[in-house]
Amino acid sequence: xxxxxxxxxxxxxxxxxxxxxxxxxxxxxxxxxxxxxxxxxxxxxxxxxxxxxxxxxxxxxxxxxxxxxxxxxxxxxxxxxxxxxxxxxxxxxxxxxxxxxxxxxxxxxxxxxxxxxxxxxxxxxxxxxxxxxxxxxxxxxxxxxxxxxxxxxxxxxxxxxxxxxxxxxxxxxxxxxxxxxxxxxxxxxxxxxxxxxxxxxxxxxxxxxxxxxxxxxxxxxxxxxxxxxxxxxxxxxxxxxxxxxxxxxxxxxxxxxxxxxxxxxxxxxxxxxxxxxxxxxxxxxxxxxxxxxxxxxxxxxxxxxxxxxxxxxxxxxxxxxxxxxxxxxxxxxxxxxxxxxxxxxxxxxxxxxxxxxxxxxxxxxxxxxxxxxxxxxxxxxxxxxxxxxxx
Amino acid sequence: xxxxxxxxxxxxxxxxxxxxxxxxxxxxxxxxxxxxxxxxxxxxxxxxxxxxxxxxxxxxxxxxxxxxxxxxxxxxxxxxxxxxxxxxxxxxxxxxxxxxxxxxxxxx
Numbered sequence: 185x186x187x188x189x190x191x192x193x194x195x196x197x198x199x200x201x202x203x204x205x206x207x208x209x210x211x212x213x214x215x216x217x218x219x220x221x222x223x224x225x226x227x228x229x230x231x232x233x234x235x236x237x238x239x240x241x242x243x244x245x246x247x248x249x250x251x252x253x254x255x256x257x258x259x260x261x262x263x264x265x266x267x268x269x270x271x272x273x274x275x276x277x278x279x280x281x282x283x284x285x286x287x288x289x290x291x292x293x294x295x296x297x298x299x300x301x302x303x304x305x306x307x308x309x310x311x312x313x314x315x316x317x318x319x320x321x322x323x324x325x326x327x328x329x330x331x332x333x334x335x336x337x338x339x340x341x342x343x344x345x346x347x348x349x350x351x352x353x354x355x356x357x358x359x360x361x362x363x364x365x366x367x368x369x370x371x372x373x374x375x376x377x378x379x380x381x382x383x384x385x386x387x388x389x390x391x392x393x394x395x396x397x398x399x400x401x402x403x404x405x406x407x408x409x410x411x412x413x414x415x416x417x418x419x420x421x422x423x424x425x426x427x428x429x430x431x432x433x434x435x436x437x438x439x440x441x442x443x444x445x446x447x448x449x450x451x452x453x454x455x456x457x458x459x460x461x462x463x464x465x466x467x468x469x470x471x472x473x474x475x476x477x478x479x480x481x482x483x484x485x486x487x488x489x490x491x492x493x494x495x496x497x498x499x500x501x502x503x504x505x506x507x508x509x510x511x512x513x514x515x516x517x518x519x520x521x522x523x524x525x526x527x528x529x530x531x532x533x534x535x536x537x538x539x540x541x542x543x544x545x546x547x548x549x550x551x552x553x554x555x556x557x558x559x560x561x562x563x564x565x566x567x568x569x570x571x572x573x574x575x
Numbered sequence: 576x577x578x579x580x581x582x583x584x585x586x587x588x589x590x591x592x593x594x595x596x597x598x599x600x601x602x603x604x605x606x607x608x609x610x611x612x613x614x615x616x617x618x619x620x621x622x623x624x625x626x627x628x629x630x631x632x633x634x635x636x637x638x639x640x641x642x643x644x645x646x647x648x649x650x651x652x653x654x655x656x657x658x659x660x661x662x663x664x665x666x667x668x669x670x671x672x673x674x675x676x677x678x679x680x681x682x683x
Binding site: 469474481 | 577
């Protein structure tokens with residue numbers, strides 16, 4: 185049992201924790217990052233790699249747009265690791281009248297944030313994506329969205345932060361936050377070690393919920409199993425992110441393989457599992473969706489399937505920012521399955537806040553205390569997304 | 576919880592070796608030198624090295640190279656083989672076509 189000190193203690197070595205460590209260390213702050221498993225163990229390494237502004241809730245749009253405008257374009261250069269970012273657009277398929285309307289709403293939201301998105305149909309759609317089947321009746325097209333490699337981005341931030349002097353300790357599970365004179369100062373781990381700093385950042389996914397509860401902060405969230413598949417490498421088919429209103433999403437990676445995910449509609453029934461596992465059902469749903477929308481992919485071989493946890497916030501957007509009730513505490517959790525693209529911006533924002541600088545964008549609507557249980561009861565929004573089952 | 580690792584521990588400098596250009600992962604064509612360098616960049620678990628370099632991510636899914644990669648990383652870190660956890664074994668056991676896999680839905 186030992187006590188170590190730094191300016192900032194970060195819990196969670198995912199994209200947000202690693203990015204915060206990088207930006208803080210670059211600004212001359214001393215950081216210690218604590219991780220229960222290994223670097224990038226959670227959702228940061230298990231997602232589709234989409235860097236998307238379109239389809240965002242207005243409350244989190246600015247963060248996603250900030251990352252696309254200010255961080256992603258130069259990230260590979262900055263980290264010295266090719267994060268495989270390609271800003272070649274995002275095409276989201278609609279299958280019926282109702283989804284056509286939902287895409288139109290997305291177009292309006294994007295426009296209100298100055299991001300161009302348009303509807304593509306018929307020949308226009310075939311021009312962008314000649315592989316779509318007749319099942320796809322329309323598609324939303326956002327040229328400024330893109331894709332990247334989530335594993336390399338998450339590890340890239342770690343590699344650079346470590347090189348600059350941030351301390352990373354893995355296999356060190358944070359179990360408690362201690363307050364001293366009313367402010368969050370110490371993180372206690374399962375091994376009995378204590379890490380003390382002026383600021384504490386909790387970016388630990390679903391586990392963060394329990395850590396925050398040790399200082400009386402309750403974030404309403406639950407975890408949902410999410411699964412993906414990857415194929416063998418194929419000749420270049422498309423360079424943009426692909427998605428469907430059914431919930432399927434994916435890309436052709438720089439390597440040539442295609443990675444795709446799609447909910448089967450049974451995700452919430454696996455929440456009691458301790459570790460994420462690939463179930464016997466979801467991979468087939470993903471393959472079925474791909475076969476229906478993009479029949480050309482049917483001949484490709486699936487080489488691997490994997491899964492991860494999505495931590496779902498009660499009202500569908502993350503909790504990000506300072507927890508004023510516990511001075512010194514900053515959080516970024518409950519990213520609800522869309523935390524990767526804005527991840528670099530979230531890490532940067534937390535780093536700014538930890539240095540008592542203003543947030544680069546307005547994050548007030550992501551405040552921890554926004555859940556109003558008394559009046560209008562919020563509901564888990566994505567619980568209704570039945571994915572392939574509802575198609 | 577994983578094994579405790581202080582990633583600031585000094586593991587010594589990267590010293591080039593004569594056989595650094597030998598291919599270890601044949602599917603993805605990753606060399607011994609690339610793996611050794613990744614360890615010196617701070618990637619101290621087999622999964623981290625795999626996620627950065629793609630070794631063991633090809634058609635054979637590491638069935639050929641996993642043991643060799645493990646030995647290279649363990650030697651570089653100066654730890655026993657048993658201390659390194661191998662990456663998760665993931666389905667399917669053999670590559671399956673998207674079309675065939677998708678047909679499974681009917682039998683669910």
